[in-house]
Amino acid sequence: MSAAQDLHDLERIQLDSQWLYRQGDLVLGPLSGHQVVEKLYTGELTGKTEVSASGPSGFRKLEELDAFQLHVSKAAVKLKVEAEARAAHARRRSQRLMVGGVAALVLSGLGLGAWHISRYASVYLPGVDRELDIKVDPPVITVAKRSVPEELFEYPGEPKRPPVANKPPESKPLDTPTEKPGKPEKVASASPLPKPGRTPGGRPTGKVTTDADGLSTEVNYDMASINRVVKQYQSSLFRCFKEEAERRPGFSAKVPLEFTIGNDGHVAQLWVDHPQLKKGPLFDCLFGELKKWPFKPYPGERATVNLAFTIGKK
Structure with a gap:
């Protein structure tokens, strides 16, 4: 009974004592034992953190001190659960963002398709526009x-082009045939062009x-x-x-x-x-x-x- 009482008194003394702790090459503090426990649960200190109540020469790890061993275990479990919860939350958020991105991509594709369809319909389908x-x-x-474009049309306000007169064919002198008495001259008649037909x-x-x-x-x-x-x-x-x-x-x-x-x-x-x-x-x-x-x-x-x-x- 006296041994348990002594252990309890030792833990109480350690929690009430002032502690220095190391972070890298720095020695920080002092902190009370209760402040050390709070920093264990917030993750600022871990069981591997070295602390000392007697000066720079007496540093020991928190997990080796009886007054802090239980708190070191509880803090580790608490921090692990919180880390898993944050990871799950991040995964859910990532999934929501991915679903939202896919939905936005699908909607933009549908909108672009509808625009193309409406443009095609307005151009090629009669009565749509x-x-x-x-x-x-x-x-x-x-x-x-x-075949000359300028000869096709006359536009209002433009000077009219003078018509091109058809040049009459040059007349050639005809050979005067020698008429023989008693025989009239024969005159050749031009044969008419064939009339166009239709199928x-x-x-x-x-x-x-x-x-x-x-x-x-x-x-x-x-x-x-x-x-x-x-x-x-x-x-x-x-x-x-x-x-x-x-x-x-x-x-x-x-x-x-x-x-x-x-x-x-x-x-x-x-x-x-x-x-x-x-x-x-x-x-x-x-x-x-x-x-x-x-x-x-x-x-x-x-x-x-x-x-x-x-x-x-x-």
């Missing part, structure tokens, strides 16, 4: 007559007179096929007009186009009958799209297609 109204006149197909489908064929001099040209393009291609692909030009409307707020105009289809089936030339749109981004966009239209190759005279677009706000 409620702001810009585009109407197309039926195409007119003729034989190509001119049941409406495609012009054969020889067709195309100019005032009576020169005949051969037309072999299929008007029905050209009309089908124009009807199928004319909406691909809407994107060009919508982009022009973005560049020109309030853009509204009637824009007649005239393009020539080469014998290889590709659009070879384009003219825009509008004084402000003869050249520029709209012209380049229209020409680029028209070159993609798959017309059938054909021999003979080339075909010209006149197509007019009316652009305005709904």
Whole structure:
């Protein structure tokens, strides 16, 4: 009984004593035994911390002192539990951040996809764009007559070009035949040009007179096929007009186009009958799209297609 009492008294004395402790090369303190215990539970001191109550020469580890051994064990368990709780909390936070990042990425992807779909729909699907109204006149197909863009149209406010007069053919002296008495001279009559024919489908064929001099040209393009291609692909030009409307707020105009289809089936030339749109981004966009239209190759005279677009706000 006296030994237990002595041990209890020793622990009480150690807790009431003043202690110095080491941190690296520094000696700090003094602290009471109760302050040492508090620092054990906060993690500032551990069982390996050396302390001394008798001066610099008597340092011992806290885990070796009877008064602090129980507190060293309890503090170690407490700090371990707290560390595990902090780690679990950090894992949960990391998981929440990851889930939030994935959700944000999915939402941004859906938003970007919706933007692309709406842009595609507004350009390529008729009736989707409620702001810009585009109407197309039926195409007119003729034989190509001119290849110089400036000769195609006359614009308001521009001086009219003087018409080029057709130069009459030079007259050549005729050899006067020697007339024999009693025999009248025979006069050769010019044979008429053959009239052009048409196939049941409406495609012009054969020889067709195309100019005032009576020169005949051969037309072999299929008007029905050209009309089908124009009807199928004319909406691909809407994107060009919508982009022009973005560049020109309030853009509204009637824009007649005239393009020539080469014998290889590709659009070879384009003219825009509008004084402000003869050249520029709209012209380049229209020409680029028209070159993609798959017309059938054909021999003979080339075909010209006149197509007019009316652009305005709904």
